[in-house]
Amino acid sequence: MKLNAGIITEKLQETKQFYTEVLDFGVRFENEFYLLLHTPDHSAEISFLQPYHPSQKPIFQSAFSGKGVYLTIEVPHVDEVYQQLKDKGVPIEIEIRDEPWGDRHFAIKDPNGIGIDVVTYTKPED
Missing domain, CATH: 3.30.720.110 (Signal recognition particle alu RNA binding heterodimer, srp9/1)
Structure with a gap:
């Protein structure tokens, strides 16, 4: 079993910049509404999702507070x-x-x- 925590946020670009430039994470996948990052050693991942994207069901709509x-x-x-x-x-x-x-x-x-x-x-x- 593998766990990938996800955060719903309007700040995809700021988040990408922070994790890649400050913490040296890498980008595993990204598109206009989703960002999947990995730790420098590729042992863990975290994802970020744009809120209220039409491709997502209601459970994945509201932004993190x-x-x-x-x-x-x-x-x-x-x-x-x-x-x-x-x-x-x-x-x-x-x-x-x-x-x-x-x-x-x-x-x-x-x-x-x-x-x-x-x-x-x-x-x-x-």
Whole structure:
């Protein structure tokens, strides 16, 4: 089984620019109303759909409201990614930090208001 999360948004071009230029995602497929992106290592995908497109049924019509969704991107070296994004001028929502349960992470936000937690898992504190 494979999971592909999808977000319905009016901001297809801003979203494509953010994920490809900031996070180095690739484009697997796109047309005028749909965008399918993949992580740099091709291990995961996320899709974005234009709202109220006539090809879509009512369940896939309403746009995301900007709250209640987050993504986690696990990376081998979170400090390197943090510095790369800071160097690109990406606003950091949560500064890099260690958590007692074993995360070293920071957070950014995409053009749709989706929080993105960038994390390297470490051993939890005793």
